[in-house]
Amino acid sequence: MTVLVYSDDAGTRQRVRLALGRRPAADVPLVDVVECATAPAVVSRTDAGGLDLLVLDGEAAPAGGLGLCRQLKDEVFQCPPVLVLTGRVQDGWLAAWSRADGAVAHPLDPVAVAAAAAELLRARAARTAPAGR
Template sequence: MQSSATVLVYSDDANTRAQVRLAAGRRPASDVPPVEFLECATLPAVLKELDRGGIDVCVLDGEAVPAGGMGVCRQLKDEVFQCPPVLLLMGRPQDAWLATWSRADAAVTLPVEPVEFADALASLLRKRLAVGA
């Protein structure tokens, strides 16, 4: 198992980024490595970090402004070679079709529910780390 996993968290809202960190904790599940968070508040920062590499999972806030996480997700899936899996935070369950359109690998609703979020994040980390192994 690798020593840690890097999770990029994109939201213009510091409270949402804090919810993500708290929900995941240091290790979202016992069978995945501890996570380190890389927080981004703007789309240019997200693109810069993905270009740098080393991101295992992206968590994108669908309610972020001016660039919402759903559109950002679709852009990343189109433009980033071997794009990491994306966990999308949706404002409401009825937005699930938009999560599908954006090509997100998983989606949960806001506010972040810790067990649901940690399970979704751990699942994406397992898949990513199995592919990278």
């Protein structure tokens, strides 16, 4: 499965990559991580297809992941699930506004990131599995 990680902060992208590892949970397929540092790169890569999960940093600048999530959900046909990284736990309402499928607050807990990603990847795998399997 392919996971796109967006943040303007290389350290945040690295923390997400380390939290995901090669497999965020034992029952989830291996993941390949694609990193993006700019919103246009995210839009372009998402339009190209082949992504199973987007992890978008709500604290990114100049384009935050929450607004980007809402844009992608509006513009991309069958947009992959999106996990947003919010500035704080109380920003859950912003994640709901953005139409994110999941949210984890900064500071990032690797266990919480992996668990949230695994849940969304499981659901994605179940939706895309061929009938009869």
